[in-house]
Amino acid sequence: MTIWIPETSGPEPISVGRPSAAVVRGGAVRLVRLSAGDRLTVRDPEGRQPAHLHLFGPGSALRGLPGTPAPPFPDAIRALAGGDAAIAAASHASEIHGVSLFEAGSPAGACLTLEAVEPVLCAIAAPGGPMAPHEQEPATDLVLEIVPAAPRLGDVPPPLADAVVLDLRIDAATAGAYRVKAGDYIQIIDVEGRQCSDFLAFDAADLAKGEEFDLDATVTRTLMGRSFSGPGLHSKYFDRRMRPLVEVVQDTVGRHDTFLLACSAKYYEDMGYPGHSNCTENFNRCLEPYGVKPRAGWPAINFFYNTFVDEHDTIGMDEPWSRPGDYVLLRALTDLVCASSSCADDIDPANGWQPTDIHLRVYDGRLADLERGSAHRMTPDAEPRLSRESGFHPRTSALTRNFEDYRGTWLPTAYSGEGPIGEYWACRERAAMMDLSALRKFEVTGPDAEDLLQLAVPRNIRKLAVGQVVYTPLLYEHGGMIDDGTIFRLGAHNFRFVCGEDYSGLWLRQLAEKHGLKVWVRNASGQLDNIAVQGPLSRDILAPIVATPPHQPTLFELKWFRFTIGRIGDIPVVVSRTGYTGELGYEIWCHPGRAAELWDAVMAAGRPYGLAPMGLAALDMVRIEAGLVFAGYDFSDETDPFEAGIGFTVPKETPEPYIGDAAVARRRSAPHRVLVGLDVAGNEQVGHGDCVHSGRARIGVVTSAVRSPVLGKTIALARLDVSMATIGTAVEIGKLDGEQKRVAASVVRFPHYDPEKTRVRAEAGRTAGAPAPQASPASPSPASASADDPRGSALRTS
16 A cells, blocks of 8 residues: 655655555655664665665664765765755754665666664765766665554545645544635545545625625536546536635545535435444534534535446446545635534445545645646556646746646746747748657666667667657557657667657566666656757758757758757757657757746747747647647547558568567457548548448548648548548548438548648758848638648647
């Protein structure tokens, strides 16, 4: 069983009462307090990460310590602690013993288990500094696994801040009411996991006047346009006057029901349990002192409750997704009277069949704003990571408030200046710059690095030259796609895999272990942020400001699917001629600490050329026009590369076997579905998931669609039965139930825009530095063709 523990050590050290896991982030430190008999295992999941343990007290307090001394405490720890008060206090201990836990070059999965002989406080550090973009030694995470000598159930994570004004335990199958001031934060914690908690809120000022204005599910659902909570604007909850009462700030679960009643007496009576304790009556009792009239059923935010609507529009339910210590953090938008419950349901899976406690904390709203985000887990048992801001966020947030959480990173949907259409035309006619820092980057190094990638992907990695990039799928044994991405060759035994999924790195590590390969796969996503500069004038903008050493190509010399190493000013960068737009373009990779400077330098160079920032909405338009596929839309683990429209990545004959080769050969010889382009008649909106028909028969599905500004029509990518995939075949896209309304379409070649890829392959022509004429953002470009490198899935917009 695992428990969520905050990313930073907070004001108190980690002290847990159940088997738990925590993470020491690369380049950071955490405090751990152990009781006698507790066991601590420190694990290096990715390998080659130094681990230092500093013990505040006698060295005999921990059994199993290695004998290699660590660097002195002040040098190794204080710089990583970032002013943490608890660590600063511990550093004044009279006796500090420091040891290094792992040998240099430790293998992935290296671990060491220690046992506390007596109560002890220690600091675990994962030292490492900023990594230059051409280097491959990122500081990576350490995992701490703690098993207490005697389980202490009911423990909760330490507070998120030291401004707690209410600390309230809501016992199993009960409810509690409380007051909250405007601006205060409300943290609702699932103590043992899989326990639902209903939440009510009333405008306190109106309640004092005898008027009840509480959360209204219908109003909230209407204004949000969705049923489930998400961070930002869509996380607000309203009363029937359409006034917001609370907003969601943080959520470590991501699965809640926001449209059903709290459980009531009627539910249990209908199930044959008259008199059963229920949340509605518990709410009626605890709200009576505040003058709230009792109700037979309370509309509530059902935090941690796992309901769903199936394909037959029937509401179903199952055990909650929440783990011990998971929480939701709200912020009051006005003075409130609130009530929270620990749901009493023990007759179905709603609470894992066993109601347990809920813990509630209220924090003073005058403390600094807490970061916003939802938690993302690479695997079900991983520690959650809240959505992060990229290094470019200080610049992008000054230009827009319209952000979305894409795979754990806040990225702009569109900018306040021109909007998606203006940004689109900037990319097609001039140049546009976008933040793509959500991409995952894995450093693959070691003597067997080439062997691992040759085994993992269908491309011939042995033919990849230093300085070259190749686009490839990553496949399961059955031929379905795990991910797609680009592989950079930095040296004879040095590669970088850029992709969309955290799991891709774990898959590569597991593959290396299974085949006994000496290779390290380390996550450098936190050390590398990137922008893309795309458009016909991108080379003219970048060439004068990118300085490269003599042994590296200049921007004018850089060929398609190649990269160079250099500087912009004094900022170390890697620049690749890659992109996701269908235009000549580049991606620039730098350390997040230099990202804002990089943005400023590129924007200043691009201003005479009409360079504009571009968000995800415009990016989705250009990538569909260019026929570039996106994970979860155009491919999944149920589709092979041929069905995803990237069959060119799978050669008919390969020099060596690779994962999924037998399945791919079988699928190639007997294909069932294929990705095609569609031209859609008229102006009806079509989109992902719409069914495609020939007569009454359903023959496929639309995977992506857009109204193309440059082509002046609606276009789509669709996966169809091979018998209906011939160019010119007339089909219909089903709307409503797929039968009552049809939109005519025909199968066409894709990419729709520049199918010969003339624009993305464009060689240097015009003199560098000559300002380009400013094109009107609204003026259409000629409908002659373009497609980008087949980069594959980067970023979704919706």
